[in-house]
Amino acid sequence: MNSSSDTPLAEPGSNIACLIIKTGRSDCYAHFYPALYQLTLVRGGIEEKIDLGYSGSRLLERLLQEPGEVVSRDELMNHAWADRVVGQGSLNQQIYTLRQVLGDEKSREIIQTLPRRGYLLNPNYLVYPPSIDDIGAVSEPPDASTPQPAFLRHHSRQRASWLILLSVFSLVGIALFATLYGISQPRDVHDSEMTLGSLKVRYLDQDAHRLQQLILQTHGLTSRLAVLASKPAHLVLRLHGGFYELLCLQPNGGARSLMLHESQLNQVADAQLSRCLP
Amino acid sequence: MSQPKQCGISGGWLLTMLATALAMLLGMLALWLNFLSSAELQGRYQSTGQVQLSNGQVLDISHSLQVNNGRFYAMTRQGDSILETSGVVDYGFLGNYRLRVEDGQVTGLASEIDDELVFNLLYGRHKGSTIRLTSVDSCLYALETRQVYCPARTP
Numbered sequence: 001m002n003s004s005s006d007t008p009l010a011e012p013g014s015n016i017a018c019l020i021i022k023t024g025r026s027d028c029y030a031h032f033y034p035a036l037y038q039l040t041l042v043r044g045g046i047e048e049k050i051d052l053g054y055s056g057s058r059l060l061e062r063l064l065q066e067p068g069e070v071v072s073r074d075e076l077m078n079h080a081w082a083d084r085v086v087g088q089g090s091l092n093q094q095i096y097t098l099r100q101v102l103g104d105e106k107s108r109e110i111i112q113t114l115p116r117r118g119y120l121l122n123p124n125y126l127v128y129p130p131s132i133d134d135i136g137a138v139s140e141p142p143d144a145s146t147p148q149p150a151f152l153r154h155h156s157r158q159r160a161s162w163l164i165l166l167s168v169f170s171l172v173g174i175a176l177f178a179t180l181y182g183i184s185q186p187r188d189v190h191d192s193e194m195t196l197g198s199l200k201v202r203y204l205d206q207d208a209h210r211l212q213q214l215i216l217q218t219h220g221l222t223s224r225l226a227v228l229a230s231k232p233a234h235l236v237l238r239l240h241g242g243f244y245e246l247l248c249l250q251p252n253g254g255a256r257s258l259m260l261h262e263s264q265l266n267q268v269a270d271a272q273l274s275r276c277l278p
Numbered sequence: 279m280s281q282p283k284q285c286g287i288s289g290g291w292l293l294t295m296l297a298t299a300l301a302m303l304l305g306m307l308a309l310w311l312n313f314l315s316s317a318e319l320q321g322r323y324q325s326t327g328q329v330q331l332s333n334g335q336v337l338d339i340s341h342s343l344q345v346n347n348g349r350f351y352a353m354t355r356q357g358d359s360i361l362e363t364s365g366v367v368d369y370g371f372l373g374n375y376r377l378r379v380e381d382g383q384v385t386g387l388a389s390e391i392d393d394e395l396v397f398n399l400l401y402g403r404h405k406g407s408t409i410r411l412t413s414v415d416s417c418l419y420a421l422e423t424r425q426v427y428c429p430a431r432t433p
Binding site for chain 2: 162165166169170172173176177180181183184185186234236240241242243245247249250253254255256257258259260261263264267268272275276
């Protein structure tokens with residue numbers, strides 16, 4: 001196992017999953033990254049990264065899968081050295097090394113030996129999460145050539161499914177908003193605003209060509225209104241169904257309207273126009 | 279120990295995801311309920327004006343609308359012709375609303391009124407006809423019936 005002290009804040013900064021184990025040293029915690037086969041000791045803000053190696057990491061990983069449960073020696077060996085035949089001494093050595101790393105070599109309280117049965121990891125030393133099954137997924141594999149442990153693949157799938165679910169929610173939300181917007185909004189209306197003296201006239205029509213005609217045809221009307229207006233006013237003008245509709249918005253939030261049959265455009269009296277204006 | 283829980287732990291992450299999913303569902307529900315709600319339309323609206331018919335005759339017109347708990351009651355007067363309607367607010371969204379007429383009647387319809395104006399009155403009378411209101415400044419404009427409703431001034 002290699003170690004390097006004062007490494008920068010580590011995989012900790014990334015999304016790589018880890019478990020936190022309280023060590024036998026006071027105020028010292030071990031951050032275990034199964035995917036990296038690595039463990040970072042954190043004490044007083046100083047971090048020390050320790051490479052556990054494949055077997056050491058797998059051993060600790062297996063113990064962490066069932067904290068507080070006895071794991072037999074055979075099972076530990078099968079898990080840590082899946083493709084190799086090794087002697088009991090290798091397991092003893094790895095357990096001893098893990099205990100050293102965790103500051104547990106004397107008290108043996110973190111990794112406990114149960115004679116003729118196996119080993120167990122004391123759950124009281126597991127800070128977070130309570131079990132390796134609660135561990136998060138790896139966002140980026142630490143090494144493309146390194147096979148990802150099965151439990152991490154499981155959580156990767158879990159996270160992917162959540163992302164898909166959230167994406168679906170987002171799409172449904174956007175579609176819902178677009179549908180409601182489409183239902184509620186009237187057809188696109190072309191508008192043009194012109195200032196004539198103290199008047200602001202907004203022309204509306206659903207057709208851009210007709211809008212231009214409206215502006216031209218009502219030029220005489222709006223010129224008369226501009227002359228008659230004694231104070232600034234905001235007008236809305238449109239032509240619909242043979243009637244010119246003039247809406248004079250009042251400063252108090254109200255409005256007065258004047259509808260003129262198109263044949264009456266030039267016949268309208270000044271008194272009527274003045275009555276519409278604020 | 280520096281930030282011991284910043285390690286991609288899925289318990290918290292799943293909780294966040296669940297909370298986010300729940301928030302999105304509630305957001306969509308709120309959007310839908312807001313669409314169906316007419317609370318923002320609640321109140322009294324009115325406007326006055328004049329219409330000059332093709333024969334040169336000038337009539338006073340007035341429009342009144344009362345919205346209360348998702349129902350509306352409206353009255354339009356054009357000279358002696360009076361249209362009264364009532365119904366429900368179908369939906370409202372971003373300043374646009376749709377009213378559905380359930381009951382309506384026209385009285386005093388004068389023969390000299392231009393067809394277009396008669397049509398507007400009769401359209402608004404029929405059960406099932408819908409009237410879309412769109413915002414024009416602070417007022418609402420009825421696209422189908424050419425009525426204008428502005429918030430009534432409180433004394």
